[in-house]
Amino acid sequence: MSEILKVNDVSFKYPAETELALKNVTLSCMKGEWLSVTGHNGSGKSTLAKLLNGLLLPDSGNVEVEGLFTTNMDELWEIRRRVGVVFQNPDNQFVGTSVRDDIAFGLENFGVPRDEMIRRIDESVKHVGMEQYLDQEPHLLSGGQKQRVAIAGILAQAPSIIILDEATSMLDPMGRKEVLETVRTLNKEKGITVISITHDLEEALHSDRVLVMNKGRVSALGAPSDIFSNTSLILDAGLDTPFSVKLSQKLREEGVPLTRDYLTQEELVKALWTLKSGS
Amino acid sequence: MLQNVIIGQYYPASSVLHRMDPRSKLLASFIFIFIIFLANNFISYGAAALFTLFVLASSKVPAGYLYRGLKPVFFLVFFTLLLHVFMTKEGDVLFSLGWLKVYEGGVIQGLYISLRLMLLVMMTSLLTLTTTPIDITDGLEYLLHPLKKLKLPVHEFALMMSISLRFIPTLLQETEKIMKAQMARGADFTSGPIKERVKAFVPLLIPLFISAFKRAEELALAMESRGYRGGEGRTRLRELNWQLRDTLAIAALALLAAVLIFTRS
Amino acid sequence: MDIKIRQLEHRYMPGSPYERLALKDISLDISEGTFLALIGHTGSGKSTLIQHLNGLLKPSSGSIAMGDTAWAAGDKKMDMKPLRKKVGIVFQYPEHQLFEETVEKDIMFGPMNFGESETEAKERAKEMISLVGLPEEVSDKSPFDLSGGQMRRVAIAGVLAMKPDVLILDEPTAGLDPSGRNEIMELFYNLHHDRKLTTILVTHSMEDAAKYADEIVVMHQGKVFMKGVPAEIFQQEEKLKQASLDVPETVEFLHKWQAASGERHELSEFTVASLAKALASEWKGGVS
Numbered sequence: 079m080s081e082i083l084k085v086n087d088v089s090f091k092y093p094a095e096t097e098l099a100l101k102n103v104t105l106s107c108m109k110g111e112w113l114s115v116t117g118h119n120g121s122g123k124s125t126l127a128k129l130l131n132g133l134l135l136p137d138s139g140n141v142e143v144e145g146l147f148t149t150n151m152d153e154l155w156e157i158r159r160r161v162g163v164v165f166q167n168p169d170n171q172f173v174g175t176s177v178r179d180d181i182a183f184g185l186e187n188f189g190v191p192r193d194e195m196i197r198r199i200d201e202s203v204k205h206v207g208m209e210q211y212l213d214q215e216p217h218l219l220s221g222g223q224k225q226r227v228a229i230a231g232i233l234a235q236a237p238s239i240i241i242l243d244e245a246t247s248m249l250d251p252m253g254r255k256e257v258l259e260t261v262r263t264l265n266k267e268k269g270i271t272v273i274s275i276t277h278d279l280e281e282a283l284h285s286d287r288v289l290v291m292n293k294g295r296v297s298a299l300g301a302p303s304d305i306f307s308n309t310s311l312i313l314d315a316g317l318d319t320p321f322s323v324k325l326s327q328k329l330r331e332e333g334v335p336l337t338r339d340y341l342t343q344e345e346l347v348k349a350l351w352t353l354k355s356g357s
Numbered sequence: 358m359l360q361n362v363i364i365g366q367y368y369p370a371s372s373v374l375h376r377m378d379p380r381s382k383l384l385a386s387f388i389f390i391f392i393i394f395l396a397n398n399f400i401s402y403g404a405a406a407l408f409t410l411f412v413l414a415s416s417k418v419p420a421g422y423l424y425r426g427l428k429p430v431f432f433l434v435f436f437t438l439l440l441h442v443f444m445t446k447e448g449d450v451l452f453s454l455g456w457l458k459v460y461e462g463g464v465i466q467g468l469y470i471s472l473r474l475m476l477l478v479m480m481t482s483l484l485t486l487t488t489t490p491i492d493i494t495d496g497l498e499y500l501l502h503p504l505k506k507l508k509l510p511v512h513e514f515a516l517m518m519s520i521s522l523r524f525i526p527t528l529l530q531e532t533e534k535i536m537k538a539q540m541a542r543g544a545d546f547t548s549g550p551i552k553e554r555v556k557a558f559v560p561l562l563i564p565l566f567i568s569a570f571k572r573a574e575e576l577a578l579a580m581e582s583r584g585y586r587g588g589e590g591r592t593r594l595r596e597l598n599w600q601l602r603d604t605l606a607i608a609a610l611a612l613l614a615a616v617l618i619f620t621r622s
Numbered sequence: 623m624d625i626k627i628r629q630l631e632h633r634y635m636p637g638s639p640y641e642r643l644a645l646k647d648i649s650l651d652i653s654e655g656t657f658l659a660l661i662g663h664t665g666s667g668k669s670t671l672i673q674h675l676n677g678l679l680k681p682s683s684g685s686i687a688m689g690d691t692a693w694a695a696g697d698k699k700m701d702m703k704p705l706r707k708k709v710g711i712v713f714q715y716p717e718h719q720l721f722e723e724t725v726e727k728d729i730m731f732g733p734m735n736f737g738e739s740e741t742e743a744k745e746r747a748k749e750m751i752s753l754v755g756l757p758e759e760v761s762d763k764s765p766f767d768l769s770g771g772q773m774r775r776v777a778i779a780g781v782l783a784m785k786p787d788v789l790i791l792d793e794p795t796a797g798l799d800p801s802g803r804n805e806i807m808e809l810f811y812n813l814h815h816d817r818k819l820t821t822i823l824v825t826h827s828m829e830d831a832a833k834y835a836d837e838i839v840v841m842h843q844g845k846v847f848m849k850g851v852p853a854e855i856f857q858q859e860e861k862l863k864q865a866s867l868d869v870p871e872t873v874e875f876l877h878k879w880q881a882a883s884g885e886r887h888e889l890s891e892f893t894v895a896s897l898a899k900a901l902a903s904e905w906k907g908g909v910s
Contacts, residue, residue, distance in 0.1 A: 118799050119771065133582055155584060163582045170572045171579035175491045175523045182594035187584035189592050196594070217526035220664060231583065247797055250664045250826050252866055277799050318800035321871040324894045332902030343871075347878050354883060354904065531718075537678050538719040541711045542780060543703060543735025560731065563721035567766065 082238060082271050083107040083130065083161075088139035090125060099125040101294045102139070107239075112265055112272045114282040114302075117291030118316025123275045126291065127243045130273065131161035144238060159188055162232025164245040168224035172216045177208060180216070181231045188235065195234075202233040206260050222253025226260055233264065240264065242274040246281075254278070279320050282306075283341055290315045307339045322346045366426075368486040372417035373602060375487045379496030381603035386484045388610045393473055395617040402472055404616050408609075409476050418486050423479065430478050434471045441467030494518040495595055512588030520576070528569065535564045623689035623708065623787045623820060625652040625675065630684035631695075632670055644670045646844045648684070652837075657814055657821045659831035662841035663866050668824045671841070672790050675822075676709040677702030688788070707736040710786030714793045716777035720765040725751065725776050728765055732784040743783070750779035754809060771802045778806070782813070789814070792824045807834065832856070832870040832892035840865055852892060872897045 083106065090100040100122045107113050117123045128134040129141055132148035143161055146153040162184075165171045174180030178199060185195045203209050206226040216224060225245055232240055240261060246254040258281060264270045274281060282288050288305040290298040292315055298305055306312060309327075312319050319327075326339040326346060335353065340346035374382070396402045413420060447462025485493070498515035505511050536546065539560045546557050632645040645667050652658055660668050673679040674686055677693070677700075685694035691705050713719065722728035729750055730743040738746070751761055754775040760768065765776050778794070791810060795803040811834050814821045825831060831838055831852065838855045840848035842865040848855055855862070856873045868874070872892045879901065880886055887900040 118801065119769065128578075131582060133578060155586070158582060158584045163579075165575065165579055165582075167572075167575060169527055170575035173520065173523070173576070173580060173583075175519060179491075179594065183580075183585075184583040186591050186593055187586065189590045191592060192594060192596065195592065199594075215526070216523065217530065235584075251868070252663050279800075316799050316801045318804075321875070321894070325875065325898060328894050328898030329902060332898050332905075334898075334902050334905050343875050343878055347875070347882050350879065350901070351882050534713070535719055537673065538711075538713045538716065540678060541676060541706055541709075541713070542719070542732040542784065543706055544731075545703070545735075560719075560721045564718055568718060 080109050081106045082109040082144060083273075084142040085126075085129070086139050086142065088129060088136040088141060090129060090134060090137050092125075098294055100129070100136075103294075103296055104139075105289060105296060105299060107271060107273060108286075109238075110265070110269045110271055111287060112262075112274065112285040113287050113289060114285040115273060115275045115289045115291060116277065116282055116315060116317060117297075121291040121315065122294040123291045124243060127163065127241050127273070127275050130239075130241055131158050131163060133163075155188075159184075159235050160238045161241060162235060162237045162239070163241045163243055164225060164228045164232065166244040166247055168221040168228070168248065169216070171228055172224055175215060176212070177203070177214050177216075177219075177227050177230075178212045180227055181234055184231050184235050198234040198236075199230075202230040205233055205264065206230045220253060221249045222256040225249065225253070225257045229257070229260055229264075237270060239271045239273060242272065242276065244275050244277070246276070246278060277317070279318060283320055290317075303341055306341055366485065367489050368418050368422065370417045370487075372415060372487065374412070374416040374483070376602075377487075377606060378597050378599045378603045379488050379492040380499055380597060380599065381606050382484055382488055383493070383496045383500060385606050385610050386480055388607075388614070389480050390477060392610070392614045392617055393476060395614070395621055396473065397469070398620070398622045401617050401620040402469060404613065404620060405476055406472065408613050409479055412483055413479065416483050416487050418483065423482065423486070427478060427482065430475075434474050437474055438467040438471045441470055490522045491519055491595075494522065495597060499597060512591075516588075524572070527572075528565070531568060532561070532565060535561055624654050624687075625650070625788070625820070626687040626692075627651075627674075628685045630671075630674065630686065631682045632667075632674070632679060633682040636682065644844055645674075648846055650839065650846060650849075652820065652822070654820050655818055657811075657834055657836045658823070659835035659838045660822055660824045660841065661826070661828070661831055661838060661867060662847070663826070666841040666865070667844040668841050669792060670844075672711065672792060672822060672824060675788070675790060676706045676711060678711075703736070707784055708786055709788045709790065710781040710784050711790040712778055712781050712792065712794050714796055716781070716794070717765075717770065717773035719780075720773060720777055723764060724762050725756075725765050725768075726761045728776060729780045729783045732780055736784060746783045746785070747779070750783045753782065753813075754779045755805065771798060774798065774802075774806070778809075786819070788820045788822070790822045790824070793826065794823075795827075795830075810834075828856075828868055828870040832872065840867065853889070856892070876900075 085103055085105050088100055088103045089098055091098045103126065115123045115126065125134065129136060129148070132141070132154045135149055141148045143157050146157050148154055148157055172180055173183045181199045181203060182195055185198060190198070203212060206229050208223065208226055208230060211219065211223065219227070229240070242261065246257050249257065261272055265272045274285065276282060283302050283306065285302060287300060288302050289296060290305060290311060297315065298308070298311055306320055306323055309319055309323070320341060322341055322343050322345065323339045326336055330336050336349060340349055393405055396405050413423065442459055442463045443457060445463035445466045446460050447466070449461045451459045451461050451464065453459065494515050497518070498511060501511045540546070544557060544560055546554070546561070549557070627648055627650040630645055630648040631643070634640070634642045634644055648671065660671070662668050670679065674681060675688065681695040683695040685692065688705060688709065693700055720728050722731060726744065726747045729747040733743040733746055734740070747761065751758065756772060756775050756779070760772065760776070765773055768776065789810070794810065795806050798806065807830060810821065813819060823830065823834065835852060838848070838850065838852055839846055840855065840862070847865050848858065848861060856869050859869050859877065862869060869877070870892050872889065872894060876887060876889065876897065885904060889896055889900060
């Protein structure tokens with residue numbers, strides 16, 4: 079797998095603040111992977127998201143996307159076409175007066191000819207399952223539907239990377255499922271790289287790698303199994319331990335001879351069953 | 358009472374008027390506003406009124422709907438009528454009530470001016486009733502396009518209008534939500550002396566403003582993220598389509614103008 | 623305060639083309655001191671229902687009694703203010719209702735509206751700031767200078783300052799991170815016990831319902847779809863699925879384990895600890 083995005087020793091400070099929001103952050107993201115970025119409020123994870131497509135520019139260091147640099151003004155717009163962001167509040171990123179107009183907004187900005195635009199809208203709206211709603215007004219859509227429209231808008235731009243900036247945190251469980259399933263399909267079938275800023279444990283557990291941010295620094299980066307078995311790391315980052323890890327630990331306390339923590343229910347059931355039939 | 362006001366509202370139907378290009382409708386309304394001032398006698402006002410009724414009939418907007426919606430405007434029309442009846446001192450005295458003398462010229466003037474006001478309001482209402490707000494915005498952007506040469510921010514203006522339209526329902530929902538939250542904390546928006554009532558709206562307005570600013574900030578960021586950088590180099594999905602019927606509509610207005618010029622005295 | 627709801631129905635925008643029946647035939651008794659979880663997905667009618675309990679919405683038909691105060695559809699306008707004092711609602715994202723210059727003044731808003739003296743209101747503000755776990759010094763700060771989580775606490779303090787007997791919570795932890803979520807829920811749970819409140823928690827979280835509720839009401843398409851104690855509700859996984867709801871993770875795991883091993887366990891509590899205890903019994907001489 080090749081590197082699609084590189085953050086090289088980036089530091090960033092908001093003008094009104096005294097403290098750095100990001101301190102010497104270095105990481106790289108592989109083509110086609112699903113990277114979850116987690117950490118408690120104020121850990122710098124949302125700031126990081128905004129640096130990835132040049133909505134914020136680093137004070138030092140640089141951000142590189144497929145060989146283009148956000149600090150290079152001539153390349154910034156191409157980076158924004160390739161890196162789409164779905165933001166947290168479904169309402170505050172819906173620009174058009176209808177689904178169709180909203181998906182068109184990005185294409186209009188990038189000067190896509192009208193015939194091509196219509197073709198791309200029709201195609202991308204199908205990928206998010208909103209083709210029945212093309213003429214619907216935004217205030218008649220649910221939060222999950224609005225987020226799927228936002229995804230369609232990005233998809234129409236033929237992106238390489240989709241960033242979810244806490245995109246499911248204001249949704250109900252059904253909306254969350256809808257959105258994640260949509261993005262998962264795009265990740266699997268189209269090979270679009272996903273970087274997801276999230277508090278959602280389930281989501282982090284099912285990603286390829288997890289990045290934990292703490293006080294503006296990268297505090298850990300690794301496979302979910304490595305990250306979530308480190309309880310103190312997780313609690314420091316203001317997160318909850320996954321259910322199956324908690325249960326594994328409690329079972330050991332109760333004297334069940336489990337040798338390690340399990341991340342998913344399926345693994346734990348299997349381990350218990352092996353244990354039981356072995357004894 | 359507010360929900361009965363139809364000024365600025367859209368009436369969904371499928372009529373020739375609904376299908377017309379917003380530019381021709383805007384232009385026609387504009388022309389009408391100017392040429393109605395040509396009318397100054399019974400025949401010319403009659404012609405303008407007939408024309409308005411013809412437009413109403415072809416809009417498929419029920420006359421009753423328009424009538425109910427314009428009720429609040431009738432008060433204004435009636436007031437104008439009274440003003441003229443009592444203030445204009447022309448022609449013969451029809452009758453007098455004590456010191457108040459009503460002149461023939463006043464009554465005729467009053468009737469004409471009220472009719473003019475009525476026709477103006479009807480025509481502009483028909484424009485908004487048959488054209489969605491976003492189409493009006495598009496039409497305005499195209500019509501005002503030449504002003505760009507004078508460095509006027511025509512594109513920005515149109516975008517601002519369309520974003521406002523997009524957010525009106527969202528802000529209404531939000532208003533209701535905050536209102537309820539404050540009522541649950543004992544706020545009272547409906548009773549008490551007027552001064553108290555104005556003060557009662559502070560707990561509603563401040564949260565609304567704060568949230569509107571936050572929305573604006575987030576929206577600007579989202580727009581930038583989606584590659585927005587002003588009107589330069591943008592293509593458009595929404596397309597306007599000027600057809601024969603639009604040319605005919607403008608021709609009809611020209612014809613009306615000619616009729617008014619020939620019949621006025 | 624006992625709550626009695628009889629054949630409640632609510633229509634939005636009656637007589638217009640947008641008319642919608644949001645609640646149908648709701649009859650419900652909630653006795654004083656209950657911690658009730660109201661569950662259902664978006665559009666099931668939960669929010670509409672709770673707004674009837676302090677008169678923010680009027681029934682289209684049916685009747686409601688909150689303690690000694692009773693009203694029915696078609697009653698002439700009655701003054702809901704005395705009732706609103708006793709029934710506090712923490713709305714979703716309550717920080718959106720903050721408006722005053724200082725935290726203290728914002729918390730005083732409710733009590734002052736309900737006729738408390740300024741001294742009393744100040745006293746309560748002080749009490750509530752510490753109750754919701756904020757440092758004393760925030761009192762003179764502008765609520766808009768605080769972090770999102772702190773603003774949420776200020777807004778909650780503003781509702782608690784009315785000292786309601788019935789506390790209605792509409793997804794009070796939405797948008798918070800996991801540690802914030804736990805702290806806020808623990809706060810409400812302790813308050814419920816210490817002050818002997820009647821609490822109604824509107825939530826999507828089966829975990830919270832399992833952890834805190836004495837009773838659960840599941841709403842679906844504007845109707846009461848299920849009602850009972852948590853153990854009864856969670857046994858009916860299939861029925862919950864019809865309302866697009868899941869069982870809590872503890873129950874889900876237990877069902878998986880039953881399917882794999884054939885062992886059966888009854889949980890009295892739905893915590894991870896009690897699940898671990900129940901499962902561990904299989905390793906302690908097979909007593910289950």
